[in-house]
Amino acid sequence: MTLIVCPLSHVQTVVAARGPSHLITLLSPPETLTTPAGIEPERHLQLAVHDVEAPGGGMIVPSAAMVERILAFGETWDGAAPMLIHCWAGISRSTATAFTLACARNPNADEGAIARALRAASPQAFPNRRIVALADDILGRSGRMVAAVEAMGGNNFVPEGVPFDLAARH
Numbered sequence: 001m002t003l004i005v006c007p008l009s010h011v012q013t014v015v016a017a018r019g020p021s022h023l024i025t026l027l028s029p030p031e032t033l034t035t036p037a038g039i040e041p042e043r044h045l046q047l048a049v050h051d052v053e054a055p056g057g058g059m060i061v062p063s064a065a066m067v068e069r070i071l072a073f074g075e076t077w078d079g080a081a082p083m084l085i086h087c088w089a090g091i092s093r094s095t096a097t098a099f100t101l102a103c104a105r106n107p108n109a110d111e112g113a114i115a116r117a118l119r120a121a122s123p124q125a126f127p128n129r130r131i132v133a134l135a136d137d138i139l140g141r142s143g144r145m146v147a148a149v150e151a152m153g154g155n156n157f158v159p160e161g162v163p164f165d166l167a168a169r170h
Contacts, residue, residue, distance in 0.1 A: 001079035001105070001168035003098045005122065007090030007160045012036055014084055014163055021081035024073065026093040029060060033086075045073040051092045053130040062093075067100065067134040074101045079168060090161035091124050096131035096149075098166050103135065103145055105168045111141060115148035117166060124161035126154065 006014050008027070014020070015036040022043045025033045029048040035041050047066055050059040077083050083101070087093035095118060102114050118125050127149050136145035 002082040003101060003166045003168050004082050004084045004163060005090055005094045005098050005125075005161070005166065006084065006086050006163035007094075008033070008086055008088050009160065010090070010163050011084070011086050015039065018082055018084070020084040022073070022077045022083040024070065024083070024085045024094075024097055026085075026087040026097060028088065031088070043076070045069065049093065051087065051128060053128065062128060062130045062134060064134050064138065067131060067138055070097055070100060071104055071135075071138065074104055082165075083168070089159065090163070091126050091155065091158070092128045093131065095122065095125040095161075096127035096129075096135075099127050099132060099145070099149065100135040100139075102166060102168055103139060103141065107139070111144040111148035112151060115152050119152045121164040121166050122161060124155050124158045125152070127152075 004014055015038055023039050025046045026049055028050045035044040048060055049062050052059045052061055055061050085094045085097050099118055132149045133146050
């Protein structure tokens with residue numbers, strides 16, 4: 001069960017090389033992604049959301065409803081083929097989503113261990129704190145997901161991440 005995270009600029013290459021069965025797109029409106037060949041349209045979740053943590057400036061802020069959609073979509077994935085998750089840079093929204101799905105798949109796992117695996121896989125990862133906080137609430141993790149992500153530290157503010165894998169089972 002592998003979650004692949006990448007920036008938008010690598011989606012086509014990763015789909016062709018790795019053959020994921022499911023795809024989550026998190027882009028700021030009005031950006032969208034035409035479902036790549038090899039992905040069934042019903043297995044492509046597109047979410048219009050800005051990479052922000054607080055309301056303001058007309059931005060679409062991650063919401064509990066959005067996180068619920070991610071979790072419900074994750075439940076449709078059997079894990080036989082990888083799931084690809086991407087945002088514009090592959091650093092914040094997508095890494096928060098991968099962390100959320102890994103925590104959901106592992107209800108009894110230590111959130112810190114999952115966050116450490118995320119950091120080991122991607123020094124560039126800087127999960128969107130709002131997505132993580134909402135997921136923490138929904139999954140009943142009592143702040144442990146938030147604390148685990150905070151313990152990861154910064155990411156040296158790189159402009160774009162590189163594709164990486166995160167195990168969905170821990």
